Structures are given as C-alpha cells and as structure tokens.
Amino acid sequence: MSMLNAVAISAHCATSATHVAIETVAETGSTNADLMARLGGLRGPLLRIADNQTAGRGRAGRSWLSQPGAALMFSLAWPFKGPLHKMTGLPMAVGVALAETIVSLGVPVQIKWPNDLLRDGAKLAGILVETQNTGNAIWAVIGCGINLVMPDELEARIGRDVASAPWLAQMDRNQLMAALLSRLAAVLAEFDDTGFAPFAERWNALHAWHGKEVVLLDQGAVVRQGRAAGVDDIGRLLLDTSAGRVEILSGDVSLRLIGTQLSGVQP
Numbered sequence: 552m553s554m555l556n557a558v559a560i561s562a563h564c565a566t567s568a569t570h571v572a573i574e575t576v577a578e579t580g581s582t583n584a585d586l587m588a589r590l591g592g593l594r595g596p597l598l599r600i601a602d603n604q605t606a607g608r609g610r611a612g613r614s615w616l617s618q619p620g621a622a623l624m625f626s627l628a629w630p631f632k633g634p635l636h637k638m639t640g641l642p643m644a645v646g647v648a649l650a651e652t653i654v655s656l657g658v659p660v661q662i663k664w665p666n667d668l669l670r671d672g673a674k675l676a677g678i679l680v681e682t683q684n685t686g687n688a689i690w691a692v693i694g695c696g697i698n699l700v701m702p703d704e705l706e707a708r709i710g711r712d713v714a715s716a717p718w719l720a721q722m723d724r725n726q727l728m729a730a731l732l733s734r735l736a737a738v739l740a741e742f743d744d745t746g747f748a749p750f751a752e753r754w755n756a757l758h759a760w761h762g763k764e765v766v767l768l769d770q771g772a773v774v775r776q777g778r779a780a781g782v783d784d785i786g787r788l789l790l791d792t793s794a795g796r797v798e799i800l801s802g803d804v805s806l807r808l809i810g811t812q813l814s815g816v817q818p
Contacts, residue, residue, distance in 0.1 A: 555600055555724055563729030568736035571596040571627070580606035582626035583679060583694035590683055590690045593628055598732055600625035604696075621701065623719075623727065626694040627735060631743050633689035635682065639800070640747025640786030642666045642680045645693055647753045648738035649676065652731050653697075654757075658716045661759035664779070664788045664806055668697075669759045673714035693735070748784040755781040764809040765790070767799060775799065776809075 557573040572595065579585055582599045604624050631638065646666030653660050653668065660668045660675055668676035676697040683690050699720035701713055719727060741749065755761070760779045767775035767790070777792035787798040
C-alpha cells in the first residue's frame with residue numbers, strides 16, 4: 552500500500568486542482584470535523600486526508616466504520632459565492648464527480664439518491680456535505696469514504712451490504728486521490744457558476760434505481776412510496792406515486808428499494 556503524500560498528490564493533479572492546499576495525516580477523529588472547525592481561518596480550498604479516521608461520520612449523524620488502509624477517506628473544504636439556497640444540489644454534483652472518476656478508472660458504479668455510490672447494488676462510498684456561512688463566503692466541507700478492501704471481520708461488524716474496489720486498492724493512492732480531487736475541483740468550480748442544472752442529466756445517467764419501486768423512510772416510518780424517476784434541475788428526487796409525481800428534497804430521510812427497507816442496509 553502506497554503512503555499518502557501531499558507533494559505526490561499535488562504532482563499528479565490536473566490544472567483544475569493545483570490551487571488546492573493538501574494535508575495528509577496518519578489518524579484523526581473526523582476530517583470533516585477538523586475542517587469545519589477551521590473554516591474561519593481558511594483562505595482557499597483545502598483537502599485533508601487521513602490514513603485512518605476514528606470517528607468518521609455519514610449522513611444524519613451515522614458513523615462511518617473502517618480499518619486503517621481499508622478505505623480512502625478525505626474531506627475537501629471549498630468556498631462558494633452562494634447564496635445558500637443555490638447549494639441545494641451540491642451533494643448530487645459531488646456524487647457525479649466521484650462516480651464519473653471511479654468509472655473512468657475501470658470500476659462500474661451507480662448513484663443512489665442523493666449521493667451514495669453503489670457497486671453491484673452494494674454501498675461502495677458514502678458522501679457527507681456540510682455547509683457554513685462565514686460571512687465572507689459560503690463554505691462546504693465535502694467528506695468521502697470509499698471502501699477499497701473489506702476485511703471479513705469489518706464486514707461482519709458492519710452487518711450490512713457493502714462493496715469494495717480491489718482494483719482501486721491496487722492503484723498508487725496518491726494518483727487515485729489526485730484523480731478524484733482533479734474531477735471534484737472542476738465540478739465544484741462549474742457548480743459555483745451554474746448550480747446543479749447542468750449535472751442533472753449526468754446524475755440521471757448514473758441513477759442506480761431508475762424506474763424501480765422505492766419507499767422513503769423517516770426514522771423508520773414509510774412516508775412515501777413510488778417509482779424512482781431520477782432528479783430534477785435542483786437535485787430533488789422525482790417520485791411517481793399513485794397520486795402523481797412528487798419532488799423530494801434531500802434531508803434526513805432514507806431511500807430503500809421495495810422489499811429491502813428493513814434489511815439494515817445503510818442509507
């Protein structure tokens with residue numbers, strides 16, 4: 552396993568990411584929490600990547616479990632012009648950036664709304680986007696955890712369907728991180744100018760559950776049921792129900808395929 556190195560990552564980055572500062576650490580609690588605590592003092596985009604996170608987080612406060620070397624875990628702080636309401640589709644745009652990069656590296660993935668990456672129907676990567684208005688800019692901290700290998704003992708501990716990407720695990724990790732950062736930086740710069748609308752078609756092309764019957768859960772209770780029809784130009788899930796089409800904004804709700812909502816698969 553190659554060691555993460557900020558200079559090596561930067562050397563492999565495309566022009567779109569050469570202005571991003573990079574930090575690598577052996578271990579931390581949460582790279583997202585680290586960056587959120589520093590937003591007031593940042594002058595530009597900053598990537599923080601850890602070999603191991605002891606308190607990684609997912610959507611709705613869920614934990615992200617891994618073992619040292621088993622996953623690629625990083626967070627990227629990025630300033631936006633705003634306004635805040637324009638940021639609605641950001642998590643979906645991030646999903647597009649990461650999915651397109653991983654596909655280009657030879658691992659077929661799809662997106663489960665809003666932004667989980669699935670391989671063969673199981674979760675390969677999770678994304679957490681947190682925003683904060685510092686007065687001078689709207690900052691987003693984008694956290695990602697990608698399962699590269701899945702040790703048997705960790706899979707048993709997690710107790711849900713997970714995927715791994717051994718092919719990516721064989722890559723030099725600095726090159727892998729550089730590829731992800733380069734695409735992310737290009738997408739974030741475009742999103743800041745245009746919003747989500749130009750990404751909707753790209754997201755829909757990667758939609759894992761298009762046309763499938765799904766349920767929407769809120770704290771375990773079914774609040775909507777219908778056929779998933781993709782996303783609109785601001786990133787809302789389009790759900791065709793018996794009462795007609797409805798639009799769902801991302802929040803603390805969970806999406807499940809019909810018949811799997813009680814299976815324990817992490818949202």
